[in-house]
Amino acid sequence: MKNSKKAIIKIFKALSDETRLRIYLFLMQDKLCVCELINILNMEQSRISHNLRILKEAGLIVNQRDGKWIIYAINPEIESNKIIQTLKNELKLSKQDLEKLNKCKKENIRKKFKCN
Amino acid sequence: MKNSKKAIIKIFKALSDETRLRIYLFLMQDKLCVCELINILNMEQSRISHNLRILKEAGLIVNQRDGKWIIYAINPEIESNKIIQTLKNELKLSKQDLEKLNKCKKENIRKKFKCN
């Protein structure tokens, strides 16, 4: 990816919202479907979906269908970007968020949680 | 500076606006007073001032009075921040903007330009 000013502004805009920054940090830890994010963040489904779209349109994440679920993950193409690498090294999920993520995965929320 | 989520969001928000990103890239090249920025960016004085304030409140820049002028510069304390260092390496002023900056300095705009 090239660091054009427009692309960078889109990335900054995408990451300058707390919800989206949290989602991005969660996805740096693990792939997640929308219902897992709903469960972890405790937010409305459409709010999560809209924010995921903004992250996707900034090129930060990708998605892929897996049966009923749509799995979101960090865009592998952007991981070679120096700015993104540095963000990854410098920014960390909060302890509480990390605990929520672990709980979600351990309890197999994807299969059990009813998301709407 | 510590990379708290709040501080980072403020930085991203500050840099996610084209005008402010340009100002920040200009200041990475050289210290500038408001009237030089007005001349280079060809924008209203109060617009420049408001945007400078947002950059300052994000901790990205500092200012200092010099007679009639107020000189803005990159906050030296933030230069040790890895994210900022990477931005500095990865992002560059456009060729046209660089030319404008050089012209401004060569023509000694600070002393000659009437800014309002």
Added chain:
DNA sequence: TGATTATATGATAATATTTTCATATGTTAT
């Protein structure tokens, strides 16, 4: 097939950001 589940999306409402205008403040020059 029809119901249920997971997710996306368009439209609207709520909220925040940005620009502009008018004016205030502080400095220098006369």
Added chain:
DNA sequence: ATAACATATGAAAATATTATCATATAATCA
């Protein structure tokens, strides 16, 4: 001291972003 200049700032207007609600789509399950 007064005028001129450089800059800051509050308020209003213009614009953009975000959340919510209703509904659509696509897959799975019974």
